Amino acid sequence: MLYRHLTEALRAAAAVNPVVTLTGPRQSGKTTLVRALFTEHGYLSLEAPDLRARAIEDPRGFLRQGDRLILDEIQRVPELLSYIQIFVDEHNCPGRFILTGSQNLLLMESVSQTLAGRTALLRLYPLSLPELRESPPIDPLTFDRPGEKSAGPISGNRPLPGGLWETLLDGFYPPVHDRGVPAGEWLGDYFRTYVERDLREVMQVSDLRSFERFVRLAAAHTAQELNLSALAGDVGITQQTAKRWLTALEISFLALTLPPHPATYRKRLRRRPRLHFLDTGLICYLLDIRDAGTLQRHPLRGAIFESFVVSELVKSFAGQRRDPPLYHWRDTSGHEIDILIDTGERIIPVEVKSGQTVAADAVNTLAWWTAIPSNPNQGGVLVHGGTESFNFKGFQVLPWFLR
Numbered sequence: 001m002l003y004r005h006l007t008e009a010l011r012a013a014a015a016v017n018p019v020v021t022l023t024g025p026r027q028s029g030k031t032t033l034v035r036a037l038f039t040e041h042g043y044l045s046l047e048a049p050d051l052r053a054r055a056i057e058d059p060r061g062f063l064r065q066g067d068r069l070i071l072d073e074i075q076r077v078p079e080l081l082s083y084i085q086i087f088v089d090e091h092n093c094p095g096r097f098i099l100t101g102s103q104n105l106l107l108m109e110s111v112s113q114t115l116a117g118r119t120a121l122l123r124l125y126p127l128s129l130p131e132l133r134e135s136p137p138i139d140p141l142t143f144d145r146p147g148e149k150s151a152g153p154i155s156g157n158r159p160l161p162g163g164l165w166e167t168l169l170d171g172f173y174p175p176v177h178d179r180g181v182p183a184g185e186w187l188g189d190y191f192r193t194y195v196e197r198d199l200r201e202v203m204q205v206s207d208l209r210s211f212e213r214f215v216r217l218a219a220a221h222t223a224q225e226l227n228l229s230a231l232a233g234d235v236g237i238t239q240q241t242a243k244r245w246l247t248a249l250e251i252s253f254l255a256l257t258l259p260p261h262p263a264t265y266r267k268r269l270r271r272r273p274r275l276h277f278l279d280t281g282l283i284c285y286l287l288d289i290r291d292a293g294t295l296q297r298h299p300l301r302g303a304i305f306e307s308f309v310v311s312e313l314v315k316s317f318a319g320q321r322r323d324p325p326l327y328h329w330r331d332t333s334g335h336e337i338d339i340l341i342d343t344g345e346r347i348i349p350v351e352v353k354s355g356q357t358v359a360a361d362a363v364n365t366l367a368w369w370t371a372i373p374s375n376p377n378q379g380g381v382l383v384h385g386g387t388e389s390f391n392f393k394g395f396q397v398l399p400w401f402l403r
Contacts, residue, residue, distance in 0.1 A: 002158075002174070004033050005137045005319040006124055011037060013120035013321075014095035018088040021074075021099045021115070024124035025253035025278075026198075027190060029174045030100045033124065034070050038098055042066030046076040059083040067096070074099040081114040088118050102198075102252070125253065126172040126279055128315040129401055134158040138402050140313050140341050144348050144379045145396075164385055164400050165292040165301075168308055171281015187285040191215075198252060205248070210235055214245050218255070218275065219286035223303035223310075223338075225272040225330070226257055254278060258310065261327035261340045263347070265372045268332045276307045278314065283307065305354040305400070306338055309383050312402060313339070329369070337369055349380040356386035363395045 010033070013020045022030050035043060042065055046052050055062040055077045063069070063083055074080065084097055099119070130137050160167055170176055170183040173190070195208055195215075205211050214235045221231070232242035249255040257273035277283045283304050289295050295304070310326065317324040325343070330336035339350040351366055366380040380395045387399045 001032060001036060001178070002127065002131055003134065004029060004124065005128065005131055006122060007033070007037065009319065009321050010034070010122055013122060014038065014098065016094055017118070017120040018092050018094060019084060019097045019099060019115055019119035020095065020122065021101065021119045022122050022124055023101050023253075025126065026102045026194065027173050027175055028124050028126045028253075030102075030124050031072055032174070034072075034098050034100060038068070038070060038095070041068040041070045041095075041098060043070045043072065045072040046080075047073050052076055055080055063087055068098075069096075070098045070100070072100050073102060075101040085114055085118065088115075122321060123318045125311070125315045125318055127174055127177065128172070128319075129167070129312055130403075132158065132167075132172065132177060133160065133401075135403075137319050138312065138316050140316055140348075141343050143341065143350065143381045143396065143398070143402075162292065164305075165296045168280040168304060169284050169289065169292050169295050171279045171284070172311075173279065173281065176281065183281050184285060184290055187281055191282065191285065194252065194254075205245070207237075210237060211245055211248075214242065215249065216286045218246070218249070219277055219283050220300065221275055222255075222277045222283055222300070223306040224275060225270065226275040227272065254282065256310075256314065258326055258328045258339070261329050261342065261347070263329075263375075265374045267335075267372070270330045270332060274328045276310045278307070278311045280304055280308045280311070302352075302354040305385060306352040308400075309350070309352050309402070310339060313341070335365060335368060337365065347377045349377070350383060351380070352383045354385040356384065358382065358384055358386070358388075358392060358397055363393050366395050367393065 010020065010022065022034060024030050044051055044065065046055060056079065059080055060083060063080070071080065088096060128137070161170065171187065175181055176183045176186055195212055214231065214237065217231055217234055228242045228246065229239050232239045235242070255275060255277045257275055259273050260269060260271050284295060287300065289298060295301060313326055314324045325341060327340040327342060328336070328338060329340055337349045338352045341348040341350060349366055349369055351363070353362055363382055366382065369375065370378055370380060382392070382395055382397045383400065383402065384397060385400050388397070389399055390397050
């Protein structure tokens with residue numbers, strides 16, 4: 001089992017909170033992590049029909065099966081949350097219940113309404129690149145400060161199976177790396193299970209063929225401004241249906257939308273969010289990209305690389321138990337910044353280029369953005385597909401492994 005960077009935060013949360021809730025996509029490693037950390041807890045999976053039936057019919061008796069319990073896939077029986085509240089109010093000891101769930105918004109609504117003030121909320125995504133390499137986590141808040149992070153060649157005890165394109169092709173779901181399962185086969189099974197099971201139950205999607213076509217078209221628009229009307233038209237569904245289906249992708253942690261940053265700097269801005277799928281292996285599967293050579297030559301390789309960078313930032317903030325303060329910025333004249341990291345004190349602009357060579361004009365957009373008279377932010381970061389880290393025209397250039 002690879003070490004997960006959320007480990008210490010999870011231990012710390014269980015040391016002071018009676019309930020800890022760990023969410024994340026299916027197969028991201030939630031069950032493996034909590035069972036490895038909380039070995040003295042009893043384990044009950046609500047995926048099992050018999051256990052689920054017992055939990056529904058006799059919730060009090062179900063929760064008395066141990067002094068400390070791991071309840072896996074709690075969203076399967078949300079009624080249990082009210083009884084958990086009663087139990088922890090009667091006997092408030094740290095770490096009594098460890099809950100896991102694979103649905104974001106629906107589970108969070110239930111937890112926040114029922115267990116407010118009683119649970120810590122954490123999120124586990126598929127492996128980050130540093131976790132895969134067994135190296136320290138990256139800190140996005142110091143991206144533009146080279147003195148506060150390591151530079152030079154990638155470090156770690158575990159060699160990657162290949163270079164950039166091989167890594168992005170495989171994606172970051174743990175079973176692909178722990179079991180040595182071919183990525184294309186595993187991701188195909190994963191997606192079919194997700195569509196045929198979760199979507200029927202959670203979002204009550206009846207037209208699964210149209211939904212699959214919607215997901216594949218959405219994947220082809222990763223790292224682009226979201227135009228739901230156009231997507232809906234291409235699939236042959238209503239815009240309201242497209243909105244619901246996009247919500248399904250976000251609930252399942254498969255995709256997210258980066259909002260435009262509210263700072264205008266006296267420019268007229270475009271206000272559409274930017275869509276990003278969160279696992280590059282899944283993007284490649286959905287686009288029928290089956291080998292690294294095809295990915296490297298693919299017209300969407302730059303967009304896939306940009307979504308990879310966004311996903312790594314999202315994972316790093318999740319490891320700090322923070323919502324990712326990530327945005328994009330684009331004015332009506334066509335100037336755009338791929339990613340803005342809002343630290344609260346300053347905004348770090350990040351541009352992403354998939355090429356291995358940094359061209360002379362690679363930082364022109366960063367230079368233009370920081371030169372806006374009403375913009376107080378200085379500096380910025382260029383992430384490229386090469387392996388070198390250096391300063392270029394006042395901007396920090398980082399390799400694809402982000403350190």
